[in-house]
Each structure stands twice: as C-alpha cells, then as structure tokens.
Amino acid sequence: MTVSVHEQPVFSIYKKRNIIERLVARLKQFRGIATRYDKLKSTFLAAVQLISAVIGAN
Template sequence: MGGDYQAIGRSRGGLTKKMHAVVDAAGKAVVLSLTPGQRADITEAGPLLHEVDPKAFIADKAYDADPLIDKLEEREITPVIPSKRNRRNPRKTSFLLYKNRNITERFFAGLKQFRGIATRHEKLKSTCLAAVQLVSAISGIK
C-alpha cells in the first residue's frame, strides 16, 4: 500500500506521477491511467491497449521496443513509432501518420489549462484520476 499503489513516485523535484492516455482521432480520452513518475512510459502501453482496438498506435520514441511492436503487429495494429537513435536496424515510420500525434499532445495541453492538474495538486491516485476524468469530460463537451 505504498507509493506505487497511489501512483506516487520520487524524483529530484519531489513526489511525481505520470498521466497516460489513449486518445481517439477527435482528441477525446478513451482510457486514462496514472503511474509513479519514475516508471517508464512503455510499461503502461500493454494495459492501456487491452482496453481498446485501434487501427494505429502513434507514440514517441520512448515506446520503440521490439516486444511492444511485435504485440502490436500480432493484433494487426500499425505501429507509428519513430526509431530510437541508437537502434541497430531503424524501422520505417509513416511521418504522415505521425503528424497526428499532436492530437494527443493537444489533449495533454488542454488538461494543463486547469491549475490543479498542471501542478499535480491531488496526492491520491483516485482523486487525481477523478480530476483528470472530469476535466477531460468537460473539454469533450466543448
């Protein structure tokens, strides 16, 4: 029942958490999740993908790992992930599709317009997740 349970992680700046979201083409949140701040982003990709069945998975270089890409290809999901700089065999990426990643970035920018979320004011996982869900629902109505 420690910090991991409440999605609280430690960093130089203090206690942190990360928000993860699956966003549809219209910029609406489909699935939301919170993890401790020091946890790698890619660890949350699998659990979030079990909730949805997308045609493409658009993500940044942090998600460039063969096990995830293999899992995506098994489910016939197109991985749109640029290769890391140190990758031995860089993969081809459709940068035409990758441009749509800004939809996700705009979703997070919209969340950060609300001070309580931008400053990570809520400490408990349940209240923070509820605040993020409320704000994403309000932004979805606009």
C-alpha cells in the same frame, strides 16, 4: 555491412500524436492538474477524466 532503407513516415501516427499533445496542453491549463494538488492517484485520475469530459463536450 547492411544498408538501412529509409521508410516513409506513417502520418496517421503523427495525427494521433498531435491530438494527444493538444489534449495534454489543454489539461495543463487547469491549475489543479498542472500542479497536481491531489495526493491520491485515484483522485488525480478522476480529476483528469472529469476535465477531459468537459474539454470533449466543448
């Protein structure tokens, strides 16, 4: 029987995850992204990229 050793959490991963989660929350504030009005994947991706650029510029 093996005993598992508890490893220390890697905090840099959690920092990056927090940044991504906040970005997704900001994206969802835009109605078109939250409800996904666009029918095509390419149009939806373009909208996400455009809004991400706007968020990044602020």
